[in-house]
Amino acid sequence: MRTIRGRVAVAGVGETTYYKHGQAPEPEVKLALRAILAACEDAGIDPRQIDGFASYSNDRNEPSRLAAALGLPELRFSNMQWGGGGGGGSAAVGNAAAAIAAGYADCVVVFRALAQGQFQRFGAAPPAATASGEAALTFPYGLISPAQRFAMKVMRYMHDHGIRQEAQRAIALASYHHAQANPRAVMHGRPLSAEAYDASRWIVEPFRLFDCCMENDGAAALVLVSAERARDLRQRPAYLLAAAQGSEYRNAARGHNAPTYASSSFTTVAPRLWEMAGLGPKDVSVVQSYENFTGGVLMSLVEHDFFAPEEANEFLVPENLTAPGGRLPLNTSGGNLAECYMHGLELQIEAVRQLRGQSTNQVPGARVGLVISGPMVTPVSSMILGTEDAL
């Protein structure tokens, strides 16, 4: 089998301070540059050794500009993952790793910079007075924002499988719990109780306020090099064991006509991920799963085979999802709900920190970490990292 398994490693990770939406004191591109330099510093790599960039979701900060700004001797790889919003996070890592394995580049930075306060917010309607294409079928009916776009998938899924609101609540509580130990988290010092969740307003049923991700300003970056080179660097390498991206048959059929509608879009992606890694759910120490909305996390975990949908009510309780001792510690930095909505790339960074033993909510002996990016969009992606022992 052709595979990326074990050939590339994350050598460095870095981020800016994470800000509430609109509060970054610096322009977005400057945040991107700061995150990239932080990741190089973490790895112990001279930034002038970077020769490639990969990102997703039409990041505004083009590799050519970054390369010029950083005085890179040569740009050898420049990659944008099409579509999918946060669904591209793990795919960008996979694309960067593929470039290194194929010999296109030697040191590729995966990054995302997002200062929503300086540009159009994801959670607010665009200002246009008209809607065309797929939007013509949805916007006039008030089906506009991401929360509105995905609520009907989750509503159908909960209906089909008898899933209660408490299952979504447990996912929110786990993220907020972990954020309380993470000083980087925007929601550090802002704990969430089950009662406060239950009392929170509906955004769009079945999502309450705390089922929805934050909107933030910041930047994050990871430095990838070959596995051989990573062994000589400052940090313990986090090896890429698998990456997969895509979506199932006609996922993008317009106007909510995907045949597999009530889904996180991972039904075909997840089996390929496990096959490449040669691992299964029982081998995973800790999971970082993109929370655009908690219901998406729920379906992602099912589609990655951690439990059957009929077991969701029983499995998704806070004690199962929290580090250090839960059955499946989930979103141990606080994730998109409570650390920072860094468009999910903070999840890749947390997965690396867990494997190094550097998390603020460390899972003892973590050796395999799963990252799931952007449920319910298309394409989605997921990836598995492991320590040297897991190779």
Added chain:
Amino acid sequence: MSAPTYHLPASMPRPVAEPDGLDAPYWEATRQGELRVQRCRSCQGWQWGPEWICHRCLSFDLTWERVEGRGLIYSWERAWHPVHPALRGHRPYIVVLVELPQAGGVRMIGNLLGDPEQVVSIGAAVDAVFEPHDDATPPFTLVQWRKSA
């Protein structure tokens, strides 16, 4: 003459046909009070949303067939947070995804008319209600849904 009343405010985004004409027949039909869905002349398969090619047999020979405005609620949501300026101060509203068994099970999106806090059941039967916006420039017609009697 009193001002027309719409389920959502008139200042919501207005639908316009795509510049390449792909969905123009659908929007033109709604002006006549007709619901039309793409159908392939080669394999007779239904298709929605519109595309230039039949996804089953890859024929480009697609037509627009009139279908009866009735269906079943496949899923729904009740939106509370006003994401658009037109919705500030507005009541919650219900969006339904309606399956049309008579058209190969394609699904249509609209608002469920009536009490915005009504109980909604997946599988319930609904009928199409055309909502013309004759005073818009250009005029257009939305397709809303109401629980069947």
